[in-house]
Amino acid sequence: MPGTDRRAWEVVLESIEADLLSGRLAPGDHLPAERALAADLGVGRSSVREALRVLEVLGLIRTAAGSGPSAxxxxxxxxxxxxxxxxxxxxAxxxxxxxxxxxxxxxxxAAVVAELARASEPAGDTGPAGASAHPDLTGSAQLLDAMEAPDLTEAEFLALDTQFHLSLxxxxxxxxxxATMAGLRSAIEGYAQAGALGLASWAETSARLRGEHRGILAAIDSADPELARALVVSHIEGYYAETHDRPLHARPPAPEPT
Amino acid sequence: MPGTDRRAWEVVLESIEADLLSGRLAPGDHLPAERALAADLGVGRSSVREALRVLEVLGLIRTAAGSGPSAxxxxxxxxxxxxxxxxxxxxAxxxxxxxxxxxxxxxxxAAVVAELARASEPAGDTGPAGASAHPDLTGSAQLLDAMEAPDLTEAEFLALDTQFHLSLxxxxxxxxxxATMAGLRSAIEGYAQAGALGLASWAETSARLRGEHRGILAAIDSADPELARALVVSHIEGYYAETHDRPLHARPPAPEPT
DNA sequence: CGTGTACTGTGGTCAGACCACACCCGTCGC
DNA sequence: GCGACGGGTGTGGTCTGACCACAGTACACG
Structure with a gap:
């Protein structure tokens, strides 16, 4: 019979995925207790825990010890x-x-800001089917204000920068x-920080970045998708080239032929 | 001291991530045995296994029992x-x-085909820094040939379709x-299949899809980024609208107010 | 009626045991 | 000398049982 050859924790994972797809489980619902799940599926509790650990890292479930509705x-x-x-x-x-x-x-x-600019059309929207009229960019603007503080360290500035881009x-x-942008951003966080430390003049670079941010937001507000897109492209390509000493679309330096 | 309050499996995960970042671990390397890792980090073997399970699902490691170099x-x-x-x-x-x-x-x-079309420029490439001259699309073309077989089931056709788009x-x-395209594609695989079954005429739709695929490839070959992009957009939007009975950018029907 | 304490069930962790497996190497037979 | 065979060894895979910390709950007590 099929399924027996699968590893025990995979059986658990597939069972939970099936419950999600069938609607037996929905966001907010509780999973059965680990011991009960193990008994139901005929596997050991450790196998159940391995599956739950995967689901937790993937962001599908949240676990809490103790008792009561939140446990x-x-x-x-x-x-x-x-x-x-x-x-x-x-x-890594x-x-x-x-x-x-x-x-x-x-x-x-680039696609995000272009769509935001398109949706920012003052009148007549994109039609009755338009996603949402006038997306809320006040949070993004507030982040830009926070980035004007003169005593920000590189790390603080970059943290706000991350939040700004994510807010878009x-x-x-x-x-x-x-979610993808959050992942991409966190993946290169270390590189962005390392690059900032090697810049010739952080004050100069950060001032330029601030200006570019304002420009992007202005282009969105003025409903100019192509301008917004172009500004984002030069913003990101510029920072990459500045911190890596080569343009984004160049071949990376040949690996050491050791 | 920090780190003690973290859960045991997180300690293992962070340890391995640190080894990856520092270069102590690289693709192809073996991790220490589970029992050794547990002893080194002062945690139980089950905690090590939970961390390794996560790494395995995330595609970071491959595990094999037995002995020898491949174990x-x-x-x-x-x-x-x-x-x-x-x-x-x-x-789900x-x-x-x-x-x-x-x-x-x-x-x-859309961005992928546009870049492929740009890289397909017959002479003079995108410059000495160009990614790779003339990307290899023979595999994509072969998949299109395979999709011409007249006796394909819906599932077989869609499987080839997935491979084609992924090959781009x-x-x-x-x-x-x-990797992202593979994930996106597998996430909606079920919906694509369910949608195919509800079509008025599968023969008609699949013929249209075949033609659109040829057109996309032709646009890339003729180094026309904008045409390739437009064809991809209408290809995907068209199939979505046909299988969901509404355009891609429309609001989804209001949820049942039960 | 309020308060505090024991109880119960949860996830978190560990230790130990057993299994199947695959390689390695020594021995045995030819 | 050489090949085949068999046990030895270490691997991940799994299960069991136990203990802990925790948080809500129910109940007895004042």
């Missing part, structure tokens, strides 16, 4: 953490080249893009 | 499987709306996009 494993479906862990580790393991991460981020963010993705309303 | 846990960094699992489960758990998945796929694939991403050479 146990609860379906949450928050993809951000899982995507970040996946991309961070793949970059050299499965994802940093340049590919940046290129992908560039594509997604959030404003687009696309859950997949939001 | 044990080996760093592999194959992001496709992990991305697929993550997106499939997030769609309603963290990712299907429409957002399709929209994201549309953005990425692969041809771009971008690891992140390739």
């Amino acid at each position: 146990g494993a609860i379906v949450v479906a928050l993809p951000g953490g899982g995507m970040s862990a996946l991309m961070r580790l793949q970059v 393991a050299q499965g994802f080249p940093v340049a590919d991460v940046v290129k992908t981020r560039l594509i997604l963010e 993705a959030t404003a687009s309303g696309n859950q997949v893009i939001t | 044990g846990a080996i760093v592999v960094a194959l992001p496709g499987g992990g991305m697929s699992a993550l997106m499939r489960l997030q769609v 758990a309603q963290g990712f709306p299907v429409a957002d998945v399709v929209k994201t796929r549309l953005i990425l694939e 991403a692969t041809a771009s050479g971008n690891q992140v996009i390739t």
Whole structure:
């Protein structure tokens, strides 16, 4: 019979996935207790725990010890953490080249700002089927204000920068893009910080970045998709080239032929 | 002291991530045996196994029992499987709306074919820094030939369709996009199949899809980025609208107010 | 009626045991 | 001398049982 050859924890994972797909489990629901799940599926508790651990890292469930309504494993479906862990580790393991991460981020963010600009059309929207009239960018603007503080360290500035770019993705309303952008961003966080330390003049660079941010937001507000897209492209390509001493689309330096 | 309050399996995960980042671990390397790892880090073997399970699902390692050089846990960094699992489960758990998945796929694939068309410029490339001259699309073309077989079932056709679209991403050479496209595609595989069964005329639709595929490839070959992009957009939007009875950018029908 | 304490069930962790497996190497037979 | 065969050894895979910390709950007590 099929299924017997699968590893025990895979059986658990598939069972839970089937419950999700069939609607027996929905966000907010409690999973059965680990011991009960083990008994139901005929596997050991440790196998159940391995499956639950995977689901937790992937952002599908949240676990809490103790008793009461908030205890146990609860379906949450928050993809951000899982995507970040996946991309961070793949970059660490050299499965994802940093340049590919940046290129992908560039594509997604350019599309996001172009759509935001399109949706920002003052009158007549994109039609009655338009996603959401006038996406909320007040949070993004507030982040830009916070970045004007003169005594920010590189790390603080970059943390706000991350939040700003992420807020644009959030404003687009696309859950997949939001989570992916969060993952891409966290994957290269270390590189962005390392690059900032090697810059000739941080004050000069950060001033330029601030100005570019304002320009992007202005282009969105003025409903100019192509301008917004172009500004994002030069913003990201510029920072990459400045911190890596080569343009984004160049071949990386040949690996040492040791 | 920090780190003590973290859960045991997180300690293992962080330890391995640190080894990857520092270069102590690289693709192809063996991880220490589970029992040794547990002893080194002062945790139980079950905690080590939970961490390794996560790494395995994320595509970071491959495990094999037995003895010899191929046994044990080996760093592999194959992001496709992990991305697929993550997106499939997030769609199942309603963290990712299907429409957002399709929209994201549309953005990425449009960018991919546009870049392929740009790189297909017959002479003078994109300069000495160009990614790779003339990306290899023979595999993509062969898949289209295979899709001409008249006796294909819906499932077989869609499987080839998945491979075709994935081959385009692969041809771009971008690891992140390739893995992401694989994940997006596997996440909506079930919906694509269910949609195919509800079509008025599968023969008619599949014939149209075949023609559109040829057109996309032709646009790439003729180095026309904008045409390739437009064809991809209408290809994906068309299939979505046909199988969901509404355009991709429309609001989904209001949920039942039960 | 309020308060505090024991109880119960949860996830978190560990230790130990057994299994199947695959390689390695020594022995045995030719 | 050489090949085949068999046990030895170490691996991941799994299960069992136990203990802990924790948080809510029920009940007895004042």
